[in-house]
Every structure is written in structure tokens, then in C-alpha cells.
Amino acid sequence: MASRGLTQTAFFVLVALTDEPRHGYGIVQEVDALSGGRVQLRIGTLYGVLDRLAADELIELDREEAHQGRLRRYYRLTDAGEAALSEEAERMAEGARTAARRVEGRRGGATGKQPPAASPPHGHVRPGLAGGGA
Amino acid sequence: MTSLLEKRYRRVLRMLPASYRAQREEEIVDTYLQDFDEYEQDELRPTWREVASIAALAVRTRTGGAGAAPRHVLAGATVRLFALLSILLHGARELTDRALALAYVSGAPARDRDLFLGVFDGQQGVLSGVRETLLWLLPLCWVAAYAALLRDRRRTALVLSVLAALPALMFAVDWATGGPVRIDGFDIAFAASGWLTVLALSCAFHSDAPAARLPAVRPGLALMAVCVLMGGSVVLWRDGADSVWSSGTVCVLAGVLWWAAALVRGDRRGRSGEAPAGEASAGGAGDPAVPLALALLSLVVLAERTGMLALLVQSRMPASYLYAAGAQAAVLAGLVVALGVAGGRLARRGQAPLPTREESGALE
Numbered sequence: 372m373a374s375r376g377l378t379q380t381a382f383f384v385l386v387a388l389t390d391e392p393r394h395g396y397g398i399v400q401e402v403d404a405l406s407g408g409r410v411q412l413r414i415g416t417l418y419g420v421l422d423r424l425a426a427d428e429l430i431e432l433d434r435e436e437a438h439q440g441r442l443r444r445y446y447r448l449t450d451a452g453e454a455a456l457s458e459e460a461e462r463m464a465e466g467a468r469t470a471a472r473r474v475e476g477r478r479g480g481a482t483g484k485q486p487p488a489a490s491p492p493h494g495h496v497r498p499g500l501a502g503g504g505a
Numbered sequence: 506m507t508s509l510l511e512k513r514y515r516r517v518l519r520m521l522p523a524s525y526r527a528q529r530e531e532e533i534v535d536t537y538l539q540d541f542d543e544y545e546q547d548e549l550r551p552t553w554r555e556v557a558s559i560a561a562l563a564v565r566t567r568t569g570g571a572g573a574a575p576r577h578v579l580a581g582a583t584v585r586l587f588a589l590l591s592i593l594l595h596g597a598r599e600l601t602d603r604a605l606a607l608a609y610v611s612g613a614p615a616r617d618r619d620l621f622l623g624v625f626d627g628q629q630g631v632l633s634g635v636r637e638t639l640l641w642l643l644p645l646c647w648v649a650a651y652a653a654l655l656r657d658r659r660r661t662a663l664v665l666s667v668l669a670a671l672p673a674l675m676f677a678v679d680w681a682t683g684g685p686v687r688i689d690g691f692d693i694a695f696a697a698s699g700w701l702t703v704l705a706l707s708c709a710f711h712s713d714a715p716a717a718r719l720p721a722v723r724p725g726l727a728l729m730a731v732c733v734l735m736g737g738s739v740v741l742w743r744d745g746a747d748s749v750w751s752s753g754t755v756c757v758l759a760g761v762l763w764w765a766a767a768l769v770r771g772d773r774r775g776r777s778g779e780a781p782a783g784e785a786s787a788g789g790a791g792d793p794a795v796p797l798a799l800a801l802l803s804l805v806v807l808a809e810r811t812g813m814l815a816l817l818v819q820s821r822m823p824a825s826y827l828y829a830a831g832a833q834a835a836v837l838a839g840l841v842v843a844l845g846v847a848g849g850r851l852a853r854r855g856q857a858p859l860p861t862r863e864e865s866g867a868l869e
Contacts, residue, residue: 378712394535395535395536396536396539396540399536413557414533414555414558414559415555415557415558415559415561415562415563418533418562419561419565422572423571423712425572439535441531441535442531442532443535
């Protein structure tokens with residue numbers, strides 16, 4: 372898992388478990404809220420992700436309760452899960468920062484300002500020629 | 506009281522393995538029903554999206570996904586190895602077939618060469634030329650799919666496999682569009698072998714599955730060896746009416762002999778105490794997935810042989826062809842049974858730890 376990175380669904384499930392242990396439906400609702408409705412977990416998908424995260428020891432069983440005669444399991448984030456989530460969040464933040472820099476550079480180019488040499492506004496400039504000389 | 510929706514949903518959950526349901530069913534049902542008010546539960550059915558998500562979970566757990574029972578882990582390893590070996594066989598077959606065709610055309614009399622090239626050059630219409638060219642080239646995508654899968658580019662391998670398997674369905678397209686077509690058992694077996702491979706690839710190489718690895722041999726060497734075996738068998742049996750297809754038998758037989766030799770060698774070393782730890786590890790000769798995958802491969806080739814045998818009988822071919830094709834079918838049927846029994850015994854004896862996400866490809 373770690374080598375392949377977290378999928379978007381796994382990421383949101385881990386985020387949903389950061390503040391408190393949750394059961395299946397609680398996770399579905401929390402992921403829906405966290406993602407602004409963009410990620411709507413189907414039950415098969417949810418349990419596939421929970422199985423995988425549990426096998427990778429990123430989450431674990433917190434407790435079991437009876438609810439209307441049926442079993443309800445609560446899951447919690449492990450230390451390894453927190454570390455994986457933190458790593459993924461940092462990776463995404465770095466990606467977001469890079470994107471923001473590039474967008475900023477592009478806007479700078481469009482308004483006549485010179486973009487930073489290290490981040491050309493378009494991909495059309497050959498790396499060896501960035502900054503002039505051609 | 507159990508609502509109709511709950512009953513319907515539990516029916517959908519029967520797609521999941523019993524062992525998985527024993528652990529999860531109540532929890533899954535509880536999670537699912539939370540979304541519905543009690544009064545509406547008798548009027549609703551699970552949506553197709555929910556059913557599809559459970560079906561995907563069922564496929565994943567039956568092919569060794571996280572949370573799968575040991576026998577499903579073995580099933581997943583078997584199907585993955587079958588998919589890889591089948592792609593190798595298809596790729597080598599198409600490569601050899603075209604190499605031999607080009608070798609023949611380059612030295613053939615001008616009339617034969619023109620006949621061959623005339624199919625592609627649009628003399629019978631541009632569309633016909635494009636179609637024939639695609640039908641000739643697309644099956645070579647098996648080779649690219651083989652390379653992609655061994656580089657763990659699963660989606661690319663799947664797309665390439667679908668492209669490679671498409672030409673086998675042309676008879677169905679012709680039939681559906683009212684074109685002249687004669688469908689026989691061989692066509693069906695040929696198309697089925699390609700699409701079964703695609704199905705195995707798409708089901709067993711889920712995100713929990715380990716990367717594909719050939720046991721003990723380098724991928725390029727394996728492809729070359731299979732091509733040499735196929736080309737050799739065609740050259741040696743020049744007059745065979747279905748020489749290219751017969752070579753599938755040769756390759757399966759060679760694979761089985763190689764596995765049996767490795768198994769015997771491993772047993773000897775094990776008895777003399779020379780075997781290193783993990784000798785019978787996943788992917789090794791003692792791994793039940795190897796004979797079981799070879800049994801599946803033999804079964805697919807047997808289906809093709811049987812289809813071809815029926816075609817030879819219909820075409821009133823000389824008895825020697827029928828005997829040769831019949832003998833191959835008999836050998837393959839024997840292999841299917843023997844390999845199935847051997848795989849079952851290895852699995853029961855538990856000589857090998859069941860394949861894991863880190864399953865090794867070493868046979869030595």
C-alpha cells in the first residue's frame with residue numbers, strides 16, 4: 372500500500388477516522404461531508420477499502436456494538452495510519468504548492484510580468500533554453 | 506421484522522464468499538440500511554451501483570484481495586498466473602505466426618505474394634484493406650500486453666489485451682451485420698480463450714494483487730523460448746493443417762515437464778536437506794498455484810484442440826490429421842486431470858505457504 376500510495380477513497384476514509392472511531396455508516400457520511408459530496412462511498416467499495424486498510428494495519432477495530440439486532444463495528448486510526456495519512460497530506464500539499472506556483476507564474480506571464488525562471492509558464496519552452504538564449 | 510429491502514440486499518450479498526459473509530454480513534447490512542427510512546424499505550430495491558460495488562468486492566475477495574480466505578488467496582494466485590501464461594502463449598503464437606507468414610511471403614512466387622498483399626492494399630475497397638490490416642496487426646498487442654503486465658502496467662495490459670482479443674470476435678460482428686460467416690467450434694474456442702484471458706486479467710489483478718512474475722525465467726527468454734518451440738513445431742510438421750494451433754500443445758507440454766522437473770529437483774534437495782528456507786514459496790515449484798494455472802492453460806488449449814478436431818472431421822481431412830489432433834486432445838485432457846490432482850494435493854498438503862502480496866517468482 373505504501374509503495375502504491377493511498378487511493379482517494381482510502382485517503383478520505385483515513386481522514387474520517389482522525390477525530391474519533393466510526394462505524395461503517397458514520398464513515399460514509401463523514402467522507403461525503405469531507406469531500407463536499409464528491410466521494411460517495413458504495414458499500415462494496417467501503418468494505419474493500421476497510422479490508423485493505425486493516426490488512427495494512429492503518430486502521431483497527433475499536434469496538435463492536437449491537438444495533439437493532441445487528442452487529443456494528445467501529446474502526447479507529449492506528450499510529451501507522453496516522454503516519455501514512457500525514458505523509459500523503461504532505462505529498463498533496465507539496466503538489467498543491469507546486470500547482471499554485473505555476474498558476475501564479477502563468478498569470479504573471481499573461482499580465483506582462485516575467486515568470487520565475489525555474490517555473491516557465493508553459494510546457495513549450497525547452498528546459499535547456501529556459502531564460503533565453505534561443 | 507425483516508424488510509423486503511433487507512431480504513433483497515442479503516440476496517445480493519450471496520455473491521460474497523461464505524467465509525466473508527460470516528464475518529461481515531450483519532455489519533454490511535446495518536451500514537446499508539442506515540440510509541433508508543423504515544417505512545420505505547418494503548418498496549425499494551438495491552440500485553445497480555450498489556449491486557456492482559458488491560460484485561466488485563466479491564471478485565476481489567474471491568481472488569485474494571484483503572480479507573480473503575486462504576483458498577481464495579490461492580485462487581487469485583492461480584488466476585493471475587494463468588492470465589500471464591495465457592498472454593505469453595497468445596503473444597508468442599501471434600508473433601510466430603506473422604514471422605512465419607512474412608518469411609514465406611518474402612520467398613514465395615510472385616503470384617502468391619500478390620495474393621497475400623492484395624488483401625491489405627485496398628483492391629477490394631479501402632475499408633476492407635483497413636479491416637484486414639487491423640485484423641493482422643491487432644493480435645500482436647498480446648506481446649505488448651505481456652510486456653506491460655510484467656512491468657506492472659495493469660491498465661495498459663488490460664487495454665492491449667482487449668485490443669488483441671477483438672479480432673477473434675469478427676465472426677460475431679459479421680454474423681450480426683448479416684455478412685457471410687461460418688461459425689464453428691474452433692472459432693468459438695479461439696475467441697473464448699482470448700476473452701477468458703482478458704477476464705482473468707481484469708478480475709485477478711486488483712489493487713491488492715502482487716505484481717505479475719514468471720516463475721524462475723526471464724520474461725524475454727520465456728517469450729523467445731515459446732516462439733522457438735512454436736516455430737520449430739510448425740517447421741517440423743510442415744504439412745499439418747493446423748500447425749500453428751498444434752504448437753500450443755507443445756508449449757503446454759514443455760511447461761508441464763519443466764515444472765515437474767523443478768518439483769522433483771526440489772523434493773530431492775528437500776530430502777537431502779539442501780533446500781534453502783522458502784524453497785516451496787509462493788510461485789515456486791511446490792506452490793499449488795503453478796500446476797493449477799497450468800491445468801487451466803491446458804484446458805483452454807484442449808478446448809481449441811477439440812474445436813479444431815471437430816473442424817477437421819467436418820472437412821474430411823486424412824485420417825493422419827485426425828489421429829494427430831485426437832492424440833493431442835487426449836494428452837491435453839490427461840494433463841488437465843493430472844495437473845488438477847497435483848495442484849489439489851499440494852494445496853491440501855500445505856507444502857507451500859499460500860501466496861501473499863509479496864509472492865515471490867523464484868522457482869529455483
